[in-house]
Amino acid sequence: MSAATETALGLTERTGAGAKLIKAAVYTGLFVVFAGPLLALLVSSFNHVSDPTQLSVIPRRPTLDNFRIAFDHGVLRYLLNSFFVVGFGLLLQVAVSVLAGYALARKVFPLMTLVMVAILATMMLPEEILALPLTLVLGDLPLLHLNLMGTLAGMIVPLGAWAFSILVMTEFMKDVPRELEEAARIDGAGELRIFAQIILPLCKPALGVIGVFGFTMIWDQYLLPLLVATDSSAYTLPLALRTLRIDPVVTPGVVLAASLLALLPSVVVFLLFQRSFARGLTSGALKG
Amino acid sequence: MTTQEATPSVSQQVVGGERADGAGGKRRSAGVAGRVDRRRSGRWWIPWAFLAPALILFLYFKFIPMAQAISMSVQDVKPYLGNTWVGAANYSEILGSEGFRSAAWNTVVLAVGQTFGSMVLGFGLALLVEGQTRKLSFIRSAAFLPVVVPLAVVAELWRIMYHPTADGLMNQVIGLVGLGPSGFINHPDSSLASIVVTGIWRGAPYDMMIFLAGLAGIDRGLYEAATVDGASTRQRILHVTLPGLRPVFAILFVLAAVRGFRSFTEVFLLTNGGPNGSTEVVMTLIYKLGLEQNRLGVGSAGAVLLFVATLVLTVSVQLLRRRRAA
Secondary structure, three states: OHHHHOOOOOOOOOOOHHHHHHHHHHHHHHHHHHHHHHHHHHHHOOOOOOOHHHOOOOOOOOOOHHHHHHHHOOHHHHHHHHHHHHHHHHHHHHHHHHHHHHHHHHOOOOOHHHHHHHHHHHHHOOHHHHHHHHHHHHHOOOOOOOOOOOOOHHHHHHHOOOHHHHHHHHHHHHOOOHHHHHHHHHOOOOHHHHHHHHHHHHHHHHHHHHHHHHHHHHHOOOHHHHHHOOOHHHOOHHHHHHHHHHOOOOOHHHHHHHHHHHHHHHHHHHHHOHHHHHHHHHOOHHHO | OOOOOHHHHHHHHHHHHHHHHHHHHHHHHHHHHHHHHHHHHOOOOHHHHHHHHHHHHHHHHHHHHHHHHHHHHOEEOOOOOOOEEOOOHHHHHHHHOHHHHHHHHHHHHHHHHHHHHHHHHHHHHHHHHOOOOHHHHHHHHHHHHHHHOOHHHHHHHHHHHOOOOOOOHHHHHHHHOOOOOOOHHHOOOOHHHHHHHHHHHHHHHHHHHHHHHHHHOOOHHHHHHHHHOOOOHHHHHHHHHHHHOHHHHHHHHHHHHHHHHOOOHHHHHHOOOOOOOOOOOHHHHHHHHHHHOOOHHHHHHHHHHHHHHHHHHHHHHHHHHHHHHO
16 A cells, blocks of 8 residues: 555556556656667668768678778867867866865855855855956956966966865765864864875765766866867867868768767766765755 | 755754764763864864865866856957957847747747657656566666666667658667657657657657666555555555655756757767757857857857746756745
């Protein structure tokens, strides 16, 4: 009796032949609608697709030609640019977030509320709204007078501080018991040691969350690289897809091959770290 | 609070904390006093040193650009020649222009369509795939894939699927139910709707995951009680599930609507505002004004207006929620 109330619809528990058939149809439909287009992308990137109408989930004479032509058009370069941006971007983002999280979670200091409000306020200021002034700021950084336009660094540093990651770290670090910190302090541990050897090792689950969310967030960037890249040598792979498509001699198959390379890293990260993803979605992702 | 799930866990922590304090007695409260003391009298700059990287980056790439957007929006911006103060002229120009008004309307249609489409579909999907079996978790992961695929790839893939001839993939699909062929993104009548559909394809699985988290937080006992009272599945969803998910709906609504207001990449890649301006949204218009026509002042005025719109939306939903909760 109570088993039937496990879920809202109670679908899982219905085991009659008719119910089974309906369930099979529903699940197949779901799979076809959401995974089908991606499956078509995967298969077609290995097919000869000279026309958009040849997009298909059925392999026909598999070939690597699409990838070969894509590499001839500099896709390797764009891929390496993307990896450079996501690698250093994520490193910076995680470092900034754990440091800020430590101060916000483990310290009490004047103006703390103001700092929190400022961090929350940045969630209302995404790259889209700041697009035009960002190009000016990146062209001539205030005080430092550096020009980051046209450089990969210009696509990295604006993503260095992300409110979502800082808030996830802060929430998690708050839960580390005070006693551990006190004991270390009595033993004469300094601030940096407490941070690096007591608090940080206990935050691995949160590091997983900000790692996977940071990776997909940086990998998905489009407008920022578009603003920063002044010529194709600084293009990331997502930017290069459009250039490939516009090129009249490039077939849709080549665009699909490059697209496959552009989606694989974030899909692999998702599949490997699904648990961290789920944790992030139910914790702070909702806030911004 | 965030989700159904988050709320009880936080209150548990508070309760747990009180209990621990009560049981710990004097020794513990003495420890707390000493700790606060030490933190107050300790080196004041330590928290600021830890916060410095984040605050400097936020200052450089959030707050200075925002200040600059506001200042540019009231000036005639001429690089190398110097800016001149024009007051509200940029605002009256952009608000008075036909292009901006139609872009604003398109943006609202896109945001509303994507938000509600994703929420309704996401809720339905969540109900269908709720459960513990391996098969279901496989289906959930597969359905979630569009969310982690870069938006640029989504747009390029859908461009190919929306091929306007009868043997294009989507035309074949709608042909199965006797519709089409449609021009999709190539025809002014169907272009915006096509972008909405692509947005829902990517947005619904995200909403599904959040709803699933919310569903997991609903008290199983309520379902049982409803069944004992002879409630049908429909009544159970109406009177137990939906009220339990109310905070999730509110949060998803704000998130998706604000994201819809800022839509850029998918529009830029699918149609770039065309055909005939039928899909021009505020962000593609700002991009064209600022970066292609170098009209930074007018473009900034548009960006400030967009910011105000997202701010008003976020704050008013928060206020509504608070009033309902009180």
